Amino acid sequence: MTDLRQLTDVCVHCGFCLPACPTYQLWGEEMDSPRGRIHLVRQVVDGAPVSPAITGHLDACLGCLACVGACPSGVRYDRIIEEARVLVETRAARGFGDRARRAAVFALFPYPRRLRLLRGPLRLAQRLGLTSNRVAKVLPATPRALARLAPPVRPRVALPTLVPARPGGRTGPARARVGLLTGCVQSAFFGHVSAATVNVLCLEGVEVVVPRGQGCCGALARHTGRAGQAARQARRTVKAFTEAGVDAVITDVAGCGSVMKEYADLLADDPKWSDRAATVAAKVRDVTEFLAELGEPLAPRHPLALTVAYHDACHLSHGQGVRGQPRALLRSIPGLRVVSPTDADVCCGSAGVYNLLEPEPAAQLGARKAAALRATSADVVVAGNPGCLLQIAASMRMDGGPVIPTRHTIEVLDASLRGVSPLS
Numbered sequence: 456m457t458d459l460r461q462l463t464d465v466c467v468h469c470g471f472c473l474p475a476c477p478t479y480q481l482w483g484e485e486m487d488s489p490r491g492r493i494h495l496v497r498q499v500v501d502g503a504p505v506s507p508a509i510t511g512h513l514d515a516c517l518g519c520l521a522c523v524g525a526c527p528s529g530v531r532y533d534r535i536i537e538e539a540r541v542l543v544e545t546r547a548a549r550g551f552g553d554r555a556r557r558a559a560v561f562a563l564f565p566y567p568r569r570l571r572l573l574r575g576p577l578r579l580a581q582r583l584g585l586t587s588n589r590v591a592k593v594l595p596a597t598p599r600a601l602a603r604l605a606p607p608v609r610p611r612v613a614l615p616t617l618v619p620a621r622p623g624g625r626t627g628p629a630r631a632r633v634g635l636l637t638g639c640v641q642s643a644f645f646g647h648v649s650a651a652t653v654n655v656l657c658l659e660g661v662e663v664v665v666p667r668g669q670g671c672c673g674a675l676a677r678h679t680g681r682a683g684q685a686a687r688q689a690r691r692t693v694k695a696f697t698e699a700g701v702d703a704v705i706t707d708v709a710g711c712g713s714v715m716k717e718y719a720d721l722l723a724d725d726p727k728w729s730d731r732a733a734t735v736a737a738k739v740r741d742v743t744e745f746l747a748e749l750g751e752p753l754a755p756r757h758p759l760a761l762t763v764a765y766h767d768a769c770h771l772s773h774g775q776g777v778r779g780q781p782r783a784l785l786r787s788i789p790g791l792r793v794v795s796p797t798d799a800d801v802c803c804g805s806a807g808v809y810n811l812l813e814p815e816p817a818a819q820l821g822a823r824k825a826a827a828l829r830a831t832s833a834d835v836v837v838a839g840n841p842g843c844l845l846q847i848a849a850s851m852r853m854d855g856g857p858v859i860p861t862r863h864t865i866e867v868l869d870a871s872l873r874g875v876s877p878l879s
């Protein structure tokens with residue numbers, strides 16, 4: 456609690472952060488701005504109960520971190536909202552419907568096995584057209600959002616535990632040995648993105664380990680105030696990557712990378728784990744960041760005659776400061792043009808499970824993002840976070856306008872290395 460008081464004390468109420476905040480842009484309400492939320496957190500620190508009104512304003516925060524970069528006083532809103540959410544989780548009196556909704560989402564999402572069990576029924580529902588907007592609109596808000604967001608179920612990709620380096624497509628010594636996070640939602644529904652990451656790394660001369668003992672990295676729990684669960688999942692991930700003996704830990708999911716880089720803080724009070732957590736955290740890199748640090752590319756790029764609209768995922772740009780590397784990687788592909796939509800770094804409304812728990816503002820932000828991306832006339836929308844890609848695709852399908860295909864950054868690079876179109 457002392458920490459939270461110190462953190463909130465740094466705010467000088469200047470309001471420079473307000474224009475950067477997506478929820479303030481939507482509603483123009485002081486209590487839905489960073490400054491307003493800091494004021495509410497301060498009230499709780501001073502002993503006020505976590506009322507339904509305070510809970511609502513804090514729940515409505517996307518955790519997008521746009522306010523952190525906008526603040527000239529260096530207020531750590533990221534830490535404030537993380538700590539505040541722990542207080543809300545333990546003290547707020549939520550209604551039955553809200554509790555049931557949240558319990559259902561949290562019982563499913565961080566668990567890869569449960570998510571994999573969902574693949575069959577989801578595939579069947581998609582074949583029968585039960586996830587279409589026309590049918591989904593009769594469902595309650597959260598299942599409706601889930602039906603609209605669900606990706607087409609693709610064949611499962613089983614990655615080997617060790618993939619040798621193939622520098623430039625030939626046998627040769629590895630430039631590095633890395634571990635790949637396959638996570639929870641990623642392993643159940645985005646195995647093709649992980650496979651693309653592995654292929655690119657191997658062709659760039661990197662040996663890839665995919666540790667079997669891993670699961671959810673703890674990002675979802677960390678971002679929603681479930682501190683105990685976040686710590687447990689972080690410890691398991693730290694163990695898996697420590698035992699893997701790797702030079703770097705690679706993620707291709709912005710939210711996961713952002714939290715894993717904070718493992719030292721997350722496990723700082725755990726003397727048994729704090730050193731190992733700090734060691735693993737220092738090795739975490741987004742795949743685009745790692746490739747930029749690796750040096751001269753070894754794998755030849757085949758031309759792709761495409762215009763790409765690059766969307767900055769919040770936990771990559773605001774959370775990790777990774778903005779130039781993905782654009783530079785895309786520009787390394789001959790024939791490919793990269794354009795930025797208006798407000799490229801404003802949240803699309805995905806924000807982890809925000810679009811399931813707060814579907815209305817998420818849909819409004821998604822509609823704005825879809826319009827900005829369409830205005831670029833790009834052939835494909837690219838981002839470094841599967842959640843953003845789902846949100847953008849669903850937002851484009853919702854309004855009946857043209858739908859631009861979406862791809863992960865690494866899928867586009869992988870297609871170029873393999874000499875195929877990322878849209879085939």
Ligand code: SF4
Nearest residue numbers: 466467469470472526
């Ligand atoms: S968070 Fe920063 S920018 Fe926003 S009101 Fe406080 S000091 Fe000003």
Ligand code: SF4
Nearest residue numbers: 476516517519520522
């Ligand atoms: S994290 Fe995003 S939504 Fe939340 S207060 Fe900051 S800018 Fe606004």
